[in-house]
Amino acid sequence: xxxxxxxxxxxxxxxxxxxxxxxxxxxxxxxxxxxxxxxxxxxxxxxxxxxxxxxxxxxxxxxxxxxxxxxxxxxxxxxxxxxxxxxxxxxxxxxxxxxxxxxxxxxxxxxxxxxxxxxxxxxxxxxxxxxxxxxxxxxxxxxxxxxxxxxxxxxxxxxxxxxxxxxxxxxxxxxxxxxxxxxxxxxxxxxxxxxxxxxxxxxxxxxxxxxxxxxxxxxxxxxxxxxxxxxxxxxxxxxxxxxxxxxxxxxxxxxxxxxxxxxxxxxxxxxxxxxxxxxxxxxxxxxxxxxxxxxxxxxxxxxxxxxxxxxxxxxxxxxxxxxxxxxxxxxxxxxxxxxxxxxxxxxxxxxxxxxxxxxxxxxxxxxxxxxxxxxxxxxxxxxxxxxxxxxxxxxxxxxxxxxxxxxxxxxxxxxxxxxxxxxxxxxxxxxxxxxxxxxxxxxxxxxxxxxxxxxxxxxxxxxxxxxxxxxxxxxxxxxxxxxxxxxxxxxxxxxxxxxxxxxxxxxxxxxxxxxxxxxxxxxxxxxxxxxxxxxxxxxxxxxxxxxxxxxxxxxxxxxxxxxxxxxxxxxxxxxx
Amino acid sequence: xxxxxxxxxxxxxxxxxxxxxxxxxxxxxxxxxxxxxxxxxxxxxxxxxxxxxxxxxxxxxxxxxxxxxxxxxxxxxx
Numbered sequence: 001x002x003x004x005x006x007x008x009x010x011x012x013x014x015x016x017x018x019x020x021x022x023x024x025x026x027x028x029x030x031x032x033x034x035x036x037x038x039x040x041x042x043x044x045x046x047x048x049x050x051x052x053x054x055x056x057x058x059x060x061x062x063x064x065x066x067x068x069x070x071x072x073x074x075x076x077x078x079x080x081x082x083x084x085x086x087x088x089x090x091x092x093x094x095x096x097x098x099x100x101x102x103x104x105x106x107x108x109x110x111x112x113x114x115x116x117x118x119x120x121x122x123x124x125x126x127x128x129x130x131x132x133x134x135x136x137x138x139x140x141x142x143x144x145x146x147x148x149x150x151x152x153x154x155x156x157x158x159x160x161x162x163x164x165x166x167x168x169x170x171x172x173x174x175x176x177x178x179x180x181x182x183x184x185x186x187x188x189x190x191x192x193x194x195x196x197x198x199x200x201x202x203x204x205x206x207x208x209x210x211x212x213x214x215x216x217x218x219x220x221x222x223x224x225x226x227x228x229x230x231x232x233x234x235x236x237x238x239x240x241x242x243x244x245x246x247x248x249x250x251x252x253x254x255x256x257x258x259x260x261x262x263x264x265x266x267x268x269x270x271x272x273x274x275x276x277x278x279x280x281x282x283x284x285x286x287x288x289x290x291x292x293x294x295x296x297x298x299x300x301x302x303x304x305x306x307x308x309x310x311x312x313x314x315x316x317x318x319x320x321x322x323x324x325x326x327x328x329x330x331x332x333x334x335x336x337x338x339x340x341x342x343x344x345x346x347x348x349x350x351x352x353x354x355x356x357x358x359x360x361x362x363x364x365x366x367x368x369x370x371x372x373x374x375x376x377x378x379x380x381x382x383x384x385x386x387x388x389x390x391x392x393x394x395x396x397x398x399x400x401x402x403x404x405x406x407x408x409x410x411x412x413x414x415x416x417x418x419x420x421x422x423x424x425x426x427x428x429x430x431x432x433x434x435x436x437x438x439x440x441x442x443x444x445x446x447x448x449x450x451x452x453x454x455x456x457x458x459x460x461x462x463x464x465x466x467x468x469x470x471x472x473x474x475x476x477x478x479x480x481x482x483x484x485x486x487x488x489x490x491x492x493x494x495x496x497x498x499x500x501x502x503x504x505x506x507x508x509x510x511x512x513x514x515x516x517x518x519x520x521x522x523x524x525x526x527x528x529x530x531x532x533x534x535x536x537x538x539x540x541x542x543x544x545x546x547x548x549x550x551x552x553x554x555x556x557x558x559x560x561x562x563x564x565x566x567x568x569x570x571x572x573x574x575x576x
Numbered sequence: 577x578x579x580x581x582x583x584x585x586x587x588x589x590x591x592x593x594x595x596x597x598x599x600x601x602x603x604x605x606x607x608x609x610x611x612x613x614x615x616x617x618x619x620x621x622x623x624x625x626x627x628x629x630x631x632x633x634x635x636x637x638x639x640x641x642x643x644x645x646x647x648x649x650x651x652x653x654x
């Protein structure tokens with residue numbers, strides 16, 4: 001994007017009632033074109049929003065952050081440069097580059113980093129903060145030649161690395177990865193000395209655009225994909241299992257098939273981070289099971305679910321896997337070495353990303369792995385990530401027990417030994433509750449998404465409530481699977497958001513959640529901020545069953561009606 | 577209108593979106609209230625990028641109207 005395009009995009013008209021996205025851009029230099037590019041990239045990511053970017057004081061990044069009132073902001077973008085850590089590391093002030101000065105700079109940088117860390121940590125309690133580390137090179141102030149490592153420079157880099165490592169552990173802070181930035185904006189082509197001296201803006205325009213794009217994408221991070229379906233022959237391993245047998249398939253350096261081993265290692269890594277991995281292979285099922293018994297396979301059998309191994313169409317396998325996972329095709333990536341198979345699946349599921357594993361093109365496989373990490377990467381691993389696969393595997397008997405109407409029988413549920421836990425504590429930093437409320441699941445009251453500031457503000461209201469629901473039965477734990485958000489006024493509940501993980505369907509958890517809500521607040525009636533969405537069919541069915549008619553915005557359900565219509569509930573209940 | 581005018585008009589419109597083309601062609605520091613130092617720096621950056629030519633910031637005090645900018649660019653890109 002060049003500057004003229006950025007200005008044109010930024011100034012495209014938005015609707016009168018467009019939602020405002022308020023961002024604070026903190027930098028010690030003149031924000032100038034970085035502000036224009038950030039506005040434009042955010043407009044591209046959120047075309048329906050009006051973008052408002054406020055900035056701090058020139059030359060006082062730490063002060064701008066310390067004075068910041070993060071309430072009411074939707075995001076904080078911080079572009080840190082060396083001169084913010086000590087003005088002698090910039091070129092606009094003449095503080096001195098003598099050998100003795102350099103030693104003093106190193107210790108003053110540590111102090112300034114501590115100050116910035118405190119300010120950022122405080123701000124990140126209220127708003128998502130995105131930080132870019134110094135992107136322009138250090139000036140030639142060290143006594144060593146530029147091609148020889150200097151102890152002082154290394155100490156500066158070490159201090160910066162520690163600062164970044166500490167902040168990376170904070171939930172509300174996302175740091176622009178320096179290597180990823182280097183790959184798209186060469187370090188040697190970033191610094192514009194003329195612009196820095198004459199206007200106080202240090203970046204060349206292409207770098208300003210790239211940095212703004214990176215920051216915008218972290219401020220408005222998209223949801224990661226959830227599942228990966230892989231082929232086996234010439235993809236997970238080299239060789240055709242049916243032809244070469246169990247010992248004939250390989251993935252090692254000596255067989256020149258190491259790239260398949262790398263792919264296995266990568267899939268095992270994804271699985272360990274809570275990504276669902278399934279297999280769709282035209283193969284002999286018994287042989288595949290034996291192949292997965294090989295001890296040297298890096299992706300273990302228990303990390304894969306389900307296996308769809310037969311000679312039917314791949315799209316049929318994919319359909320069944322999606323049903324087992326209970327997620328939509330848009331959240332899944334399919335990988336096969338055959339372009340024809342990938343095309344067949346793509347034709348059946350146009351919203352699914354279908355990729356070809358080009359085993360003879362190492363660079364292509366490398367790019368594939370990097371792109372897969374971009375699709376599946378997440379900022380933190382939750383408890384639910386760790387148990388997702390197990391809970392899906394254990395739900396298989398429940399799915400088998402479902403009748404034509406998708407409901408399990410009373411008898412089955414009675415024997416499930418189910419346990420539901422309700423937590424009414426309002427914790428704005430409960431990342432799982434926040435993640436759930438922003439999912440576009442099928443059980444979703446209205447599809448409304450909350451920014452972190454809206455979420456924090458809502459929970460701060462005395463009349464508001466937040467219920468998080470945790471479930472387990474004899475088949476295993478599902479973890480935190482539902483969240484309800486609303487307000488209560490004189491025995492009337494106003495439910496603003498209600499989202500339940502699709503893994504928890506058909507267990508009557510939604511019924512028990514509503515029952516518990518009525519009981520907890522001794523409410524006579526619940527008013528729902530219901531809105532029809534393309535995906536919330538199960539929510540519509542739930543309300544249709546209770547109210548006897550399709551739900552409308554402002555839907556009301558009385559406690560009496562609910563108790564009359566609700567099916568028997570067999571869960572043991574706990575409130576924490 | 578020449579190709580130079582087309583491109584120059586687009587540059588001015590991106591920095592001063594409230595102006596219609598006719599106002600742009602008559603624009604000057606005096607007639608456009610938003611033409612402050614920040615707008616001037618942005619305009620120079622847009623022009624440098626659009627015409628792929630460096631503009632000496634020492635010339636900035638002279639580039640105070642659409643016509644002045646047009647004349648300057650005509651000489652530069654000849």
